[in-house]
Amino acid sequence: MILDKENGHEMAGSTKPVDAARSGQSDAPDRDKSSDGTIGDERHQTTKSEHNPDANGVVRAMDITHDPAHGVDARKLAEALVASRDTRILYLISNAQIVSSVVQPWIWRRYNGINPHRHHMHISVVTEPHRYDDIRPWDLSALEKEDATSPQTPDASSVPASAGR
Numbered sequence: 001m002i003l004d005k006e007n008g009h010e011m012a013g014s015t016k017p018v019d020a021a022r023s024g025q026s027d028a029p030d031r032d033k034s035s036d037g038t039i040g041d042e043r044h045q046t047t048k049s050e051h052n053p054d055a056n057g058v059v060r061a062m063d064i065t066h067d068p069a070h071g072v073d074a075r076k077l078a079e080a081l082v083a084s085r086d087t088r089i090l091y092l093i094s095n096a097q098i099v100s101s102v103v104q105p106w107i108w109r110r111y112n113g114i115n116p117h118r119h120h121m122h123i124s125v126v127t128e129p130h131r132y133d134d135i136r137p138w139d140l141s142a143l144e145k146e147d148a149t150s151p152q153t154p155d156a157s158s159v160p161a162s163a164g165r
């Protein structure tokens, strides 16, 4: 486990390398973090969500803000994670779609949650500690294969940023 320094709770170790994608990796130091998050707010805490500490007291979800101008395209990050077929992934949500490693594995399906996740992508990691604490770097090589001509994800500018997680 690692500690989320900003929010003071335990995080699944495997979220650390994703954290690198969202804030480290040196190429995105100025990225927007307005939709980032780890632990759930009070409203979240009344719902079943990996943003809430699990039976082991560990938060197994993270939100990463969409900010392509500063090097983080949340949808492309989600697609790279899907392409990696990483067994630490439980599910991802992006642009009103959800993709799971368990339910119809790795196929994007419609997501009908209140927040369509157009300003961030959500990742939840699996329940087993030996997997969620596996800190191997995430394979984001599919990101590097992207080029500037790839299709744009749906425009999110009309959705209020305050729509929650």
Ligand SMILES: [Zn+2]
Binding pocket: 051, 061, 062, 063, 121, 122, 123, 165
């Ligand atoms: Zn989330």
